[in-house]
Amino acid sequence: MESLGPIITQLIAGAIGGNAASAVLKQDGINLVARTIAGAVGGLGGGLILNLIGSEALTGLIAQGISSLVAGGVLSGIVGAVLGRKS
Numbered sequence: 001m002e003s004l005g006p007i008i009t010q011l012i013a014g015a016i017g018g019n020a021a022s023a024v025l026k027q028d029g030i031n032l033v034a035r036t037i038a039g040a041v042g043g044l045g046g047g048l049i050l051n052l053i054g055s056e057a058l059t060g061l062i063a064q065g066i067s068s069l070v071a072g073g074v075l076s077g078i079v080g081a082v083l084g085r086k087s
Contacts, residue, residue: 014043
């Protein structure tokens with residue numbers, strides 16, 4: 001059960017970061033569900049990268065949350081920019 005804590009934190013923080021980034025960037029190209037999923041996936045990936053390159057000090061829940069928040073926002077911003085393009 002201890003290993004689920006960081007994963008849940010990463011998913012939630014990523015989803016929040018994804019929705020926040022899309023709101024700040026005023027992206028209308030993707031809906032709420034797509035922003036949330038992209039943010040959660042980005043948050044999970046950001047947490048994984050932090051675990052791979054980080055030291056023991058960087059693997060706490062606060063560091064996981066912050067990195068997931070940022071990574072979720074970045075991925076959601078990229079997805080919104082790609083899907084929001086009008087051809």
